[in-house]
Amino acid sequence: MPLPDLDSGAGHSFGLEFDGVQIKSITEVSGLKMEQDVIELKENGADGKYLIKKLPGRWKAAEITLTRGLTADTSFEKWIKDSQFGKMNDVRKGGAVIVYDFEGNPLKRYKLTNAWPKSLEIGSLKAGDTSVLTEKLVLTAERLEVE
Template identity: 45%
Template sequence: MSLQPGDALTSHNFGLQIDGVMVEYLQEVSGLSIEQDVIEYQQVSANGKPVTKKLPGVKKAGECTVTRGMTSSAAFTQWINNSISGNMGSARKNASIIMMDYQNAPVKRYNLRNAWCSKVEAGGVKAGDASALTEQVTIVFEELVIE
């Protein structure tokens, strides 16, 4: 690994892999989150003192948002279309958000199990504007495993 002790990863070197295929162009990945319920359990000890414990509860599914340049990527567009049309047999895929060092070596992976697109939002268009057209895709997933 090319990171030295004390080095941190940079935020500009990342990738999204869907069923082993890297998505060609990405601008941003944001909001990667997953939650777990917390159970608060109260009881009284043998000497009569109240004791409060916090226990892990049920894991909730997570989501993240991917912003990408609007390209002609047929694979990514097909995945979005399968999700939006409800074709869940083809839409549920395993995806990974990969953080890389400055030599493009993978350092950390966020593996998303049974991921699919729940929302697509196209960037605004405006006559005379010279900016790139983007789309935001909200990806939901059932489980997150961090490597």
């Protein structure tokens, strides 16, 4: 059941899938951004006044950051290692971030086209620290669309 017009979704309930496989234990997704360049056309109008028109340009590639607690799972490391060795046919994946409503029904899907890992960052190692150690995978995608 969709949300009523004046309600909004909660950001705590989301899922992630790539090539039909659910990726679990993701604690945060950031960078879901659709953006395009702006082209400025500078000209003089018929009355001689200087005008600037702004036109839509090319789409910019999305960069999405996935954060999860550090585990023995090596899928992120394998994915980025494959990209470093140029296995791009295996590395580029289609996927989606799915936001769920309070009843667990899909509310929105943010579809990623040809996403691949740009970087992998391990959280800070500090002696005596009791916080959860995380890993952040930054993906770049050719396109981000809302379905």
